[in-house]
Amino acid sequence: MFTRTDVAELVPQICGPVLLPGDPGFAEEVAGFNLAAVHRPDLVVGADDTGDVITAVQWAAAHDEPVGVQATGHGADLPMEGGLLLTTRRMQELVVDPVRRCARIGAGVRWGSVIDAIAPHGLGVLNGSSTHAGAVGYTLGGGLPVLGRVFGFAADWVRALEVVTPDGRLRAVDAEHEPELFALLLGGKGNLGIVTTMTLELFPLGPLLGGGIFWPGEDAQEVLAAFSRWAPGLPAAASTSVALRWMPRSAAVDPRVARRQVVHLRFCWVGDPEEGRRALEPMRSTGRPLLDTVAPLDYRRIDRVHLDATQPGLYVLTGEFLRDFDAAALAALLQHAGPGTQCPLPEVGIRLMGGALAGPGARDDAVTGRDAAFFLELIGRLSPGVAERTPPALAAILRALAPWSTGRAFVNLHGMPGGESERARAWSEEVYARLVRAKAVYDPQNLLRFQHVVGQVR
Numbered sequence: 001m002f003t004r005t006d007v008a009e010l011v012p013q014i015c016g017p018v019l020l021p022g023d024p025g026f027a028e029e030v031a032g033f034n035l036a037a038v039h040r041p042d043l044v045v046g047a048d049d050t051g052d053v054i055t056a057v058q059w060a061a062a063h064d065e066p067v068g069v070q071a072t073g074h075g076a077d078l079p080m081e082g083g084l085l086l087t088t089r090r091m092q093e094l095v096v097d098p099v100r101r102c103a104r105i106g107a108g109v110r111w112g113s114v115i116d117a118i119a120p121h122g123l124g125v126l127n128g129s130s131t132h133a134g135a136v137g138y139t140l141g142g143g144l145p146v147l148g149r150v151f152g153f154a155a156d157w158v159r160a161l162e163v164v165t166p167d168g169r170l171r172a173v174d175a176e177h178e179p180e181l182f183a184l185l186l187g188g189k190g191n192l193g194i195v196t197t198m199t200l201e202l203f204p205l206g207p208l209l210g211g212g213i214f215w216p217g218e219d220a221q222e223v224l225a226a227f228s229r230w231a232p233g234l235p236a237a238a239s240t241s242v243a244l245r246w247m248p249r250s251a252a253v254d255p256r257v258a259r260r261q262v263v264h265l266r267f268c269w270v271g272d273p274e275e276g277r278r279a280l281e282p283m284r285s286t287g288r289p290l291l292d293t294v295a296p297l298d299y300r301r302i303d304r305v306h307l308d309a310t311q312p313g314l315y316v317l318t319g320e321f322l323r324d325f326d327a328a329a330l331a332a333l334l335q336h337a338g339p340g341t342q343c344p345l346p347e348v349g350i351r352l353m354g355g356a357l358a359g360p361g362a363r364d365d366a367v368t369g370r371d372a373a374f375f376l377e378l379i380g381r382l383s384p385g386v387a388e389r390t391p392p393a394l395a396a397i398l399r400a401l402a403p404w405s406t407g408r409a410f411v412n413l414h415g416m417p418g419g420e421s422e423r424a425r426a427w428s429e430e431v432y433a434r435l436v437r438a439k440a441v442y443d444p445q446n447l448l449r450f451q452h453v454v455g456q457v458r
Contacts, residue, residue, distance in 0.1 A: 002063045007043060013055045016046035016090055030085055032073015033132070036314040036382040039076070041068065041085035047107075048090050050162065050170060050196040057194065058168035060084045061447060067166075068450035069194050071108045071134035075141070077316065077416050080450045086194065088136075093197060098123065101202045102159060107136050107195060114200075119300050124205030126154040128412075129266075129306035136198050141412030142187040142367040144375070146210075146305055149239040149355030150270045153369075155186040156362045157201045163193035166447040170196070175363050184438050187366030187427070189411050191435060191454050192442045209269040209276040210305045211293035217261030217339045219287045220244055224263065224334070226286040227350070228325050232373070236355035238279055239268045241306075243349035243377075244337055252307060256291050261339065266305050267294055314382040318394055318415030321372035321406040325350055332400040336393070344389040347379040348397065366431045368408050376401055377413060411452050423452060 004020070011018045019026040020043060029046055030039040042065070045056040060067045066083035070076055071091075093106035094113060098121040105114060112131035118124070126145035128138055143154025151157070160174040161182060171193070173182040184192060215223050227242045234240065242265045249258045265283055269276025273296055280294060293304065303310075322329070335341070337348040353372045361367060369375065378397060380390035394415075398405075409417065411426040424432045435454045439446075446455070 002043070002065060006063060010045075010055075010059050013059075014045055014052050015048035016052050017044075019044045019046075029087055030070075031312070032070055032076040033312045034073060034076050034315060035312050036316060037073075037076040037079045039068070039070070039080040039085055040082070041080055042082050044085045044087060046087045046090060050091075050164070053086065053088070053164045053194055053196055054168055054170055056084065056086050057164055057166060057447070061166060061168060061445060064445065066449045067194075067447050069190055069448075071137050072110060072132065073312075074130070074133040075137050075412060076451070077414075078451055083450065088194075088196075091196065096121070096202075103200050103202060105135050105198045105200060107134075107197065109135050111135050111138070115300055115302070118202055119298075122204055123202040124299055125200065125202060126151055126157060127302065128154075130308035130310070131303050132308075132310055135200075136195050137190070138412060139198060139200070140185060140187075140195060141189050142369070142410065144351070144369070144410060144412065146268055146302060147239050147270060148357045149234075149236050149352065151203060152356040152359060153187075153361070153367050155365055155367050157203075158186055158198060159201050160199040161185055161195050162197040163195045165193040166443040166445060179364065180434075180438065181442065183364040184366050184435055187368065187411070187431075188435050188454075189452055191448060192438055193448075205270070205299060207271060207273055208297045208299060209273045209294060210267065210297035210302065211295055212267065212291075212305060212307070213265040213283060213289050213294060214257045214291040215263040215287050215289050217244065217263060220263050220334060220338050222287050223265070224330050224350075225327065226283060227265065228327065228330055230282045231352045232354075234279060234352065237269055237271045238276070239352070239355070241266045241349055241351035241377075243347050245347040245349075248309070252310070254291055254293075262290065264307075268297075268305060314387070316380045316382055316390065316394070316415050317378070317413050318380075318398070319375055319377040319410060319413045320398060320401060321353070321369050321408045321410065322350075322374040322376055322401065322404045323372070323406055324404050325374045326404075329401060329404045332403075333397065336397045336400050344386045344393050345378060345380050345397075347377070349377040349379075351375040351377060366427060366435065368427055368431075369410055372406050372408070375410065414452060417452065420455070423454065426452065
C-alpha cells in the first residue's frame with residue numbers, strides 16, 4: 001500500500017497527471033469507452049511516454065500495488081478495484097516508413113489515425129470493425145480484422161514490440177530477441193507486460209469493394225439460411241459477416257434502417273470489383289433488401305462496413321468460435337434471438353472465418369481461432385431497464401450454440417469470463433500452459449492482475 005507522501009514523491013517523476021480519487025480530472029482519466037466497467041483504482045497515472053510507464057511500474061512494484069492498463073477503454077470489460085491504473089492514451093507516437101512498409105505505433109494510437117497516415121501511400125493495416133479502437137491493445141489480443149480472410153490476424157503482421165515488464169525493464173522483443181515473450185504477447189493480451197510501442201508491417205492495398213446490405217428483421221430465416229449456404233464457398237478475397245441488430249438513430253445511419261431490427265450483411269472484397277460483385281450476387285438476389293451500400297470504398301471509410309457505435313456506452317461483448325453454422329445451428333440461434341423472441345441484445349452476429357485466418361501464423365504466437373469456421377459475436381446492453389435481461393439472454397444463446405462450438409473463446413471478445421477455467425478457454429491448453437509459465441517468470445508478484453488474466457487472481 002501507499003500513502004499520500006508516497007504519491008507526492010511520485011508526482012515529480014511523472015510527466016503526465018498523477019491523480020487520487022476525488023482529485024479534479026480523476027473520473028475523466030479513468031473513464032473508458034465501455035461505461036459499464038467503472039474503474040475505482042487507488043491511483044491513476046496518465047503516461048506521457050515510455051519513461052512514465054517505467055517509473056509507474058517500478059513505483060507500483062515497490063509498493064506491492066497491482067497495475068491495470070487502459071488506452072481507449074474498448075476492451076475494459078471488468079471494472080478495476082484498487083491498484084494503480086496506467087492510462088496510455090497520450091502515447092501518440094506514429095511514424096510511417098512507406099519504403100520499408102512499416103509503422104511504429106504508440107500505445108494510445110487509434111486505428112483511425114494509423115489509416116489516415118498510411119492511406120496516401122496506398123498501404124493498409126488490419127484494423128477491426130471500429131477504427132476508434134486502440135491499435136496496440138486490439139493487436140495484442142490477436143486482432144480479428146475486417147479484411148482477415150485476405151491477410152490473416154493483425155498479430156501476424158507485428159514485426160517488433162517494446163514492452164515494460166513488471167520488473168520495470170524496457171525490453172525490445174521480436175522473433176529473434178526474447179522470442180518466447182514476443183510470441184506470447186501476440187494473442188496473450190496484457191499478461192506479461194505493458195507494450196509501449198508496436199512496429200507493424202503494412203501491405204499494398206489495391207481496389208476495395210465494401211459496405212453492407214440490410215433486410216427487415218422478419219426476413220432473418222431466409223437471409224441467414226442463404227448466408228449459411230453462400231459464405232463457406234467464398235474465395236479468400238471476400239471477408240463477410242451477418243448480424244441481427246437493432247439500428248440506432250444517428251447521423252451515420254440511413255433513415256431507411258434507423259430504429260428498427262434488421263439483418264445486416266457486412267461484405268469486403270479485395271481485388272477486381274467486378275469479381276466481388278459476382279461473388280456477392282447470391283445475397284443481393286435474396287429477399288427484398290431495404291438498403292445496399294456495397295460499392296468501391298476508400299479504406300479511410302472502412303467504418304461504413306460495420307457501422308459500429310462511436311459513442312461510449314454501457315455494454316458487454318462475448319462470443320464463441322464455431323465449427324459450423326448449418327441449418328440446425330441457424331434454427332437454434334433464431335429460437336433465442338430471432339424476430340418475435342423479445343431478445344434484448346442489440347446485435348447477434350456470425351462472422352465467417354477461414355481463408356488467411358486459417359493459415360499458420362507468420363511466426364510463433366498465442367492467437368486463437370485458426371481452426372474455426374465461424375465466430376459467434378454477441379453484444380449486450382447494460383443500461384437501465386435491460387441490464388437484468390442481458391446476462392440470461394447471452395447465456396441462453398451460448399448454450400444453444402454450444403454443440404457447434406470449438407470450445408474456444410476470443411480474448412478480445414470474451415466479455416466477463418469469470419474463473420480461471422473459463423478465462424483459459426481463450427487459448428489452447430498448450431498456449432495457456434506457456435502463458436502461465438511465462439507469467440511466473442516475468443510477473444512473479446502478479447502485478448498485472450486485472451482484466452483477462454492467466455493463472456489464479458490474487
